[in-house]
């Protein structure tokens with residue numbers, strides 16, 4: 001029987017991209033094959049994000065573009081997956097008539113059954129959050145490239161006041177270390193040379209046998225010295241000295257830590273329910289710098305949270321300078337319905353002020369990133385070769401342990417090779433060099 005074609009689009013965080021690989025695996029086990037060509041699709045899945053209003057608007061605009069494919073192929077079914085599906089549930093079916101299926105992040109095993117319902121012409125919904133679903137027994141389809149995600153846990157219970165994730169992804173639950181180490185070994189055997197351990201908050205990884213995140217990281221690093229290990233995302237309140245020492249102990253655990261601070265003001269951190277203070281955060285940063293001097297540091301920053309004063313904003317900028325971040329993800333505060341912040345605080349910072357503060361933060365970070373790259377000129381880094389450079393076929397690109405993009409002459413190097421690159425020049429976003437091994 002000819003396989004039917006599934007076309008998928010994924011929005012949002014790395015967790016969503018990892019989930020789409022699980023969805024792909026489930027559907028290819030049910031007589032589907034993945035197509036990159038939307039016009040060929042019998043089924044379209046959109047894995048959605050709900051972190052900011054803008055993310056949801058993008059999905060709605062995209063749905064309007066799908067109208068013509070349904071006209072061409074009336075049998076085409078469309079499913080919305082992920083956090084927007086979980087946040088809005090049945091309401092989305094009323095708002096978006098084109099959609100046939102609404103499926104939350106914990107209900108992907110149910111996709112084949114829901115599709116059968118949708119094919120009878122009824123709408124199909126499953127948005128039940130689970131206490132124990134981790135999809136640990138499902139081998140995600142690994143598309144291409146030398147890097148891959150491994151989701152080690154799901155859910156988040158931190159309830160930062162601005163965040164929808166605890167409502168759309170539910171309670172925290174961790175996979176067993178065995179299934180994670182087996183997946184890392186399988187990926188290594190398939191040619192993958194870098195894995196990123198994923199979770200909303202990997203530091204609260206806590207498997208039934210009591211394995212801590214630091215111990216898990218070590219187990220994965222011991223799979224093979226040629227397998228690089230990264231992880232995202234950490235909540236500062238859970239980063240342990242044991243974890244920092246484990247990273248320092250293994251050359252194949254990458255020297256880059258993403259530690260979202262969100263604000264440099266204690267008053268804001270309290271309102272955000274981040275559970276640490278500025279001083280405590282800076283103490284952790286100093287511990288990282290002391291134990292892993294060449295560690296790259298990145299973060300997330302929110303500009304314009306409820307009642308943020310100019311002084312609070314300046315404290316954020318000052319903290320950024322003190323840490324000297326290598327890069328950052330920076331956003332304007334976007335109020336999310338039903339979050340603690342939406343219930344308790346006013347979204348009272350004018351959009352223009354939010355935009356101006358965000359731009360100041362971005363400009364500062366550009367400068368910090370450039371200064372960080374300038375310091376790398378003359379240094380030699382081990383780079384994992386990933387791709388032909390976007391700009392020139394004569395060049396290849398990869399990343400060093402600090403997660404910085406490095407471009408160098410291609411010569412005979414190929415994807416998956418490790419090369420020693422001496423840095424000759426840089427821009428804000430890229431290091432350029434020559435291979436010296």
Ligand code: SF4
Nearest residue numbers: 156158159160163165
């Ligand atoms: S740690 Fe906070 S910001 Fe991150 S996913 Fe959990 S609730 Fe959201």
